[in-house]
Amino acid sequence: MKRVYNFSAGPAIMPVSVLKTIQKDLLSYQGSGMSVMELSHRSSLFQSIMNDAESLLRELMDIPVNYEVLFLQGGASLQFTMLPMNLGKNKVAYVNTGSWSKKAIEEARKTDGLTVEVIASSKENNFTENPAIPLVDSEFDYLHITTNNTIEGTAFLKVPQAGDVLLVADMSSNILSSRYNVSDFGLIYAGAQKNIGPAGLTVVIVRKDLIGLKENLPAMLDYKMHVDNGSMYNTPPTFAIYAAKLMFEWLKELGGITEIEKINREKASLLYEAIESSNLYRSPVSIGSRSLTNIPFITGNAELDKSFIQQAESKGMINLKGHRSVGGMRASLYNAFPLEGVKELVRFMKEFEAKVEGDQ
Numbered sequence: 001m002k003r004v005y006n007f008s009a010g011p012a013i014m015p016v017s018v019l020k021t022i023q024k025d026l027l028s029y030q031g032s033g034m035s036v037m038e039l040s041h042r043s044s045l046f047q048s049i050m051n052d053a054e055s056l057l058r059e060l061m062d063i064p065v066n067y068e069v070l071f072l073q074g075g076a077s078l079q080f081t082m083l084p085m086n087l088g089k090n091k092v093a094y095v096n097t098g099s100w101s102k103k104a105i106e107e108a109r110k111t112d113g114l115t116v117e118v119i120a121s122s123k124e125n126n127f128t129e130n131p132a133i134p135l136v137d138s139e140f141d142y143l144h145i146t147t148n149n150t151i152e153g154t155a156f157l158k159v160p161q162a163g164d165v166l167l168v169a170d171m172s173s174n175i176l177s178s179r180y181n182v183s184d185f186g187l188i189y190a191g192a193q194k195n196i197g198p199a200g201l202t203v204v205i206v207r208k209d210l211i212g213l214k215e216n217l218p219a220m221l222d223y224k225m226h227v228d229n230g231s232m233y234n235t236p237p238t239f240a241i242y243a244a245k246l247m248f249e250w251l252k253e254l255g256g257i258t259e260i261e262k263i264n265r266e267k268a269s270l271l272y273e274a275i276e277s278s279n280l281y282r283s284p285v286s287i288g289s290r291s292l293t294n295i296p297f298i299t300g301n302a303e304l305d306k307s308f309i310q311q312a313e314s315k316g317m318i319n320l321k322g323h324r325s326v327g328g329m330r331a332s333l334y335n336a337f338p339l340e341g342v343k344e345l346v347r348f349m350k351e352f353e354a355k356v357e358g359d360q
């Protein structure tokens with residue numbers, strides 16, 4: 001069967017071995033005569049999927065025991081609301097590094113009685129470079145950062161030194177792709193559909209002392225309710241959790257974050273080198289701020305970009321169109337994206353450039 005190189009920013013590529021396991025389990029999970037989708041979330045079969053998913057994620061990310069792991073729904077976007085609702089008491093600080101940060105800020109501003117301050121922003125340079133982050137004191141309930149800006153292609157690969165404020169992060173597009181110290185954060189959240197598995201699941205990792213700070217929150221929006229019910233206050237996204245568990249197993253087998261980070265760095269440097277060494281392509285992002293997982297590049301000519309994307313597609317390289325706010329191309333190189341696919345892209349970039357030069 002033909003598989004393409006899928007450069008999508010999300011929902012994104014998953015490993016064939018994982019998809020095959022899903023296919024195998026689809027009609028009868030572990031001899032139960034039921035699909036994994038048909039299992040009761042209260043059944044012991046599903047409970048052990050849930051337990052395995054959590055312990056695998058704890059192992060992969062080295063999550064300390066004083067943190068809870070939640071499997072929720074509503075995407076990272078619902079966390080834009082839940083986070084300030086649960087952790088914001090008086091005043092919170094945000095770093096604006098692009099479209100997703102901006103949405104997080106807008107939602108925080110809707111929280112009753114909360115003052116939201118944007119303490120650093122890269123708007124002035126059109127989000128092409130990480131802003132300097134000032135020291136923030138603990139009068140703020142937290143400081144929110146987006147570790148990887150999926151659309152703009154920037155990332156904080158090192159956690160910014162922000163003083164003694166509680167740090168929280170949207171890690172949707174680079175969770176599990178490079179090593180972060182969970183204990184540097186009070187809370188981490190990520191939609192699953194980029195680097196974890198299929199859409200429909202949101203992972204929240206939260207320090208225990210931050211749970212239950214506020215009373216009378218709507219049940220579904222209260223971290224405490226989800227913690228008290230083991231992420232089963234209501235029916236969890238069972239299939240997505242099952243698929244995430246398989247992804248965690250796949251990553252563990254591969255050698256965990258240490259190994260995948262090496263591979264991700266190799267993939268990203270191949271592409272960045274191809275961009276740097278060419279006369280046609282350019283990265284809009286400053287060198288010290290570049291993402292490993294989402295790599296935009298442009299020719300500076302919208303017509304050429306368009307024909308690049310079309311020709312790449314005819315060669316089985318799909319979803320290279322950049323986000324409409326940036327233009328050009330974007331290659332998303334999540335964990336499951338193979339090195340071979342990056343080599344193929346680089347080969348095509350050279351071929352395309354040679355043709356363009358020949359035409360001039």
Ligand SMILES: *Cc1c(COP(=O)(O)O)cnc(C)c1O
Pocket residue numbers: 010074075076077078100146148149150170171172173191192194
């Ligand atoms: C995709 C993305 C989101 C939005 O995720 P949803 O699951 O669609 O709500 C938020 N933040 C970042 C960094 C993202 O990449």
